[in-house]
Amino acid sequence: DAGVTQSPTHLIKTRGQHVTLRCSPISGHKSVSWYQQVLGQGPQFIFQYYEKEERGRGNFPDRFSARQFPNYSSELNVNALLLGDSALYLCASSPDRANTEAFFGQGTRLTVV
């Protein structure tokens, strides 16, 4: 069975640019959540989507947005990139809205220069 897949694995962007990160959940899972992990810290919650609707949002600026498609895959978009957005972005897949046993993808490492 395929696990959670994220693309791209690595990305370098310039300040002010826009970035789109993608995630495909485990087959049958309807919930996708996004987390940001900066060096030396634990992952911080950005968004949860379930059944194509936003079900939760963390303490991140409006430059961060996301959506979920009918096949339950998801995109995370970040506008007007700042140096501080450099981080590992992790996608988590779970079968339900309750986030019962989440599984993570390998992450996208974003570097903003």
Added chain:
Amino acid sequence: GIQVEQSPPDLILQEGANSTLRCNFSDSVNNLQWFHQNPWGQLINLFYIPSGTKQNGRLSATTVATERYSLLYISSSQTTDSGVYFCAVVNYGGATNKLIFGTGTLLAVQP
């Protein structure tokens, strides 16, 4: 919100040694998971353990929800066990069903 503290923050072991990692949380939780983050950043699921005890090979975990802590036991450690161990909890009483991660334990197993 819930605070999740892990101890110790760092741990150095010789190969073959045993260790216990602890996760304390400040409020009742509905889910608790243990993860191992490998050097490439991927979070590997170890246990989904909101309560009780589970074992998987050299690893086992116990969660005592009423006392708000969980323990991860690693026996006969190997160099491949090196990395960061996180516990993460979910509280359904919050605004979202997000995973709240602990502070992590950095484990280094030396040959």
